[in-house]
Amino acid sequence: MNDSLRALRFIYGYPLRYRREMVIATVIMFLGLLGNIAVPLLTRYAIDIGVLGGESSTLLMTSLGVLGAGVATTALLHIGKRMRFTVASKAVNDLREDLFRKLMNLGPADIAEASGGRALTRLVSDAVSVRGLTNGGLLELLNQLLVTLTMLVTALVIDPRTTLLAVIPMVFVVIGNFTVQLRLQRAFVELKSQFTKLLAGVGESLANINVVKSYGREAEASDRLNKVNQDHSARDGRMKRTYSRWEAILNVVGGLPTPIALWAGGQAVLNGTSTVGDLVAVVALVMMFQMSIHMLAMHTNGAFRSVVTAQRLLRVMDARSVITGRDGATDLPALGSLDATGIDVDIAGRRVLDKVGLHIEAGEVVALTGPTGSGKSTLLHVLARLRDPDGGSVTYDGVDARTYAPDALRRHIVCLPQRQWVFEGTLEDNIRFARPEATRDEVAQAATAAGLSHIPLDRRFGASTLDLSAGERQRIGLARALLVDPDVLLLDNPTANLDAETEAALLETVLRVRNGRTLVIASQQTAVTSYADRTISLAPRATAPDAVATLTGAAGLEGGKDS
Amino acid sequence: MTAAPAEVPLEGKEARRTLARAVRRFLPYLRPHWTWLTVATVMAVLNSIVTIAVMYTVMAGIGQIVIGDMSAVESTAVNLIVLTIAENVIRIVYNSAMIRINERLSVTIRDDLVKRLHNVQLSRHVSQASGEWVTRVLFEANRFRGFLTKSLMEVANSVIWFVAFAVFLLALSPTVALPTLITIPLMVWIAVTFTKRLRPDTRAQREGWDQVVGYLNQRIDGLADIRSFGQEEAVLADLRRRSEDYSTVHNRLSFKRLWLTSQLGFGVFLALALLIFFGGLQIINGHQLGSGFFFDMAAGMMPMTWMLMGTDTMMASMGMASGTALAAGTLAAFALFVKRMLNPVRDLAHQLGQTSDIAATAQRILEVLELEEEQSGTGTLPPVEGDVEVDDVRFAYGDGPEVLHGVTLRARPGEHIGIVGTSGAGKSTLMQLLVRLYTPTSGAVRVDGHDLAGISSASVRSQVLLVTQEAQLFDGTVTENILFGRPEATEGQVVEAARAVGADEVIAGLRDGYATRVGERGSRLSVGERQLIALARAMLADPRVIVLDEAVSSVDPDRQRVVFAAIRRLLEGRTAIVVAHWLALVEDLDQVFVLEDGRIVESGRPVELLTAGGRLTELCQAQEGRTRQNTEGKDNTRV
Structure with missing residues (x-):
């Protein structure tokens, strides 16, 4: 009642x-x-x-x-x-x-x-x-x-x-x-x-x-x-x-x-x-x-x-929001090193991340690997403060991520989701979405840098956009990120639906336009590790909730350096 | 879910034509229910008669009170109670009939829509915009059903009531009736002309609404991106602007509709004012109410009516001689019932206002029912060995450009062949032709020499099975999902099939084993688990030929090994056409065809092709770069 x-x-x-x-x-x-x-x-x-x-x-x-x-x-x-x-x-x-x-x-x-x-x-x-x-x-x-x-x-x-x-x-x-x-x-x-x-x-x-x-x-x-x-x-x-x-x-x-x-x-x-x-x-x-x-x-x-x-x-x-903490108001001039300590995340009653910690230097290219369900996407979200962890904290250059104003954060750290969203409108509209105040020239530059120069900026996409290939969709996401030009770019499984040739081409573009920014690429495929300075792999997690306890503790991370 | 494809707002003649077409199309649905429809119509007629009897009783009762007849007071009360009971019995019967019709109709209409959607050509939009179709099957179908039953019956009821009421009035007292009757055509005229003027607004409102829904739908799709780029406020501002634009359009229409309602509402007061003035004036002036003929007829009808209700009242009725008394009673009764008399006009006007809306709904449903069904041959495929032959096949989707330009290949019984190529080369199309989801524009696909074009798709698919790695499960248990491959199989056979692909152990590890509910689209299982169950399902179906869409799988390497092992077991002893995006299986194949831009550019045994260093080698090198983490040797930045 x-x-x-x-x-x-x-x-x-x-x-x-x-x-x-x-x-x-x-x-x-x-x-x-x-x-x-x-x-x-x-x-x-x-x-x-x-x-x-x-x-x-x-x-x-x-x-x-x-x-x-x-x-x-x-x-x-x-x-x-x-x-x-x-x-x-x-x-x-x-x-x-x-x-x-x-x-x-x-x-x-x-x-x-x-x-x-x-x-x-x-x-x-x-x-x-x-x-x-x-x-x-x-x-x-x-x-x-x-x-x-x-x-x-x-x-x-x-x-x-x-x-x-x-x-x-x-x-x-x-x-x-x-x-x-x-x-x-x-x-x-x-x-x-x-x-x-x-x-x-x-x-x-x-x-x-x-x-x-x-x-x-x-x-x-x-x-x-x-x-x-x-x-x-x-x-x-x-x-x-x-x-x-x-x-x-x-x-x-x-x-x-x-x-x-x-x-x-x-x-x-x-x-x-x-x-x-x-x-x-x-x-x-x-x-x-x-x-x-x-x-x-x-x-x-x-x-x-x-x-x-x-x-x-x-x-x-x-329903519980993914952002549980209060938003800060401080502006952020630039974003250097990233630290995560003791990160715990529960999703729908299941522990997805358990005491995960990592450190990423400014300008590093890091591959984040691990099997499906190991929490790669969740970790990226936590790093970009798209979600607050249930335990632990994320700091940027040693300062708690929650100190900063959300819109300031988004200008410095961008996390591209696995599937790129393409909405009804022109290519220009779709790219400009990331930074509405950008000039047409800036949009055009971002499109070219992302390898989309073969599609005219005025080309209209329908609601279903069946005419775009999976690779082109990813490049639209990349163009958006380039338009924002963040200090840190997190890519969530960008090559999941690509064949080997397209994957290689995309990753090469990503690195070519890196421009010194920190790059974290999450993927199930080990291929990305060859593009990275360093690989961080997340251990697999058991799906049955009762098995979680036995696998936690040290199962969080294995860091490793790869050529 | 996208806005309806090619939404053309309907107006005027076109709307009426669509509506007529839809009604014609749906009338057969009503046919099995004609007995109940008759019952409902009879009840509507009875209802009108009872309502008139109620008015008459009140009228006579007040008349008698004016005369001072005490006995009539009680009988009037009793008669009214009897009539109320009758009225409600009639209503129960009417409602039962309508509920029954509605119940059956919503089942049959939805069922037909669902069947049609399952039987159409597998065009991309059916699965991609499934939400849009769901809306049509459930919501739009409901609306149209409501129109077929409720609206049409309401119109019929209104008409029946008008006729009954007009007959009653004219029989009784045209002088009192006329002022009231005049307002009816006036109100109908206002409603009709007004509704016509509403059309552009109705159309604008509909378009505006579709835009809002389309916009919201797309933004929901992009929630993750909106957050990633911190564009929440920008999107919200945009949403607000669009919502407000829509509100303007929506309000304009509802204000106009309100204006109509208000005019019709005023009609009731107008009728009453006319009645009091003209009716009252005539009574005062001592005019005998009604012309001789009608009055006599009315007087003649009265005893008949009263006879049905009891001799007491009949006697009272005969004694009611005073013209003034009857007049006062009539006037009073009219004053009491004026609203009830005119309400059907309002209902009718309301229904008229809905025509263009309903026409649009009808259009959407007709679009589903008129979707092209998969063309299927009639022949049956005898048990085959599995000799698959693709002979100079050309294909274009509908009127689109040709996507396959003369493809020829062959897989002998038990052979495993691969089709390799980059995305967009035509692999998926070829795959769909092989299982007769489409038929070639020219050329032929033959199995053991039988051209599939002449064979029913059900018969083809019982022996030639398409297995996709994008494992699609249905809400239900693991067993039910495996049984989907061969519904008549026993549980033992289900377990056997699962064991044969190596899925048994994984399934046993699930919470309830084979009885585990997999959730909507298998959402409670991991990708690997879903794939294994899908493979067990294929194993149970036991086809002669398997067309395997070996799409890039999104499972981790460990799981992938298990899945690959399962695939190998599934293919054993069958003809297999593997559409390989991921080349791990290439070396196992007997023969490989490289497809590029709708043409076979290379074919042969994998070992030979790889040593020759052609297109397959290039593709495999790219692949190796992926698996062996080797950055050298890749210079293809082609987009």
């Missing part, structure tokens, strides 16, 4: 950042909804004095009154909704920005939320759900509640006995609704998780399509998904059926106020204690009250569902 409240507070925090606008909009809409209540009152007047009293001037007056109420209600609701729409758009943007900021500080290996499809779902559909919450949800619930109460009070003033009798069944409806909602909530969560399973299943199957085809198992693969699909649809149907039955029962009970009002109100008219107009007004108010309760149930429903979305979003927001 506490979790749900926290989730609600989190998600409603976004529209409520614009508290003033939201309060004004809510008040305006409340006034607008009051206009609806004016209508039965005017009708009452028209029937009693106009029709039954035979005064035609009253009819004109009430007609105009209804039109006036119509104009006021429509205008106020329009203005209120418009304000909310504006806030809703802002709230979505704010939430998306916060999510994205958080996502940038999560390691994909640490938490599944940070990986492609899921991250996109969070940023796109989950973030958009705030729009619905701003326009409806709890705030609308509050409004509806106020209006419902006003209706009740008005009806009570006109004919207390009839109103009280008519309202009795609604108590059961309200209680019933909450019970059903709570029950449905659970089914809804299950349904959502099953949908995610289906989503993952289809994604997996399509990503593995060539295996499916190689074995001629197209039919089995689609059947497998179909089973999940059927199960999901059946469950969905079951939930809707249950809801439909409950809804009908509640509707029958909720339908009672109208006959009760007619019966009790009719008696009052016949007894002479109230007029036909009173009767019509009370019946109208009771009918509106019924509708209001229905709306209340709907908005409660929306609020319940928003908890699920909010909790999902909180999973991202609560």
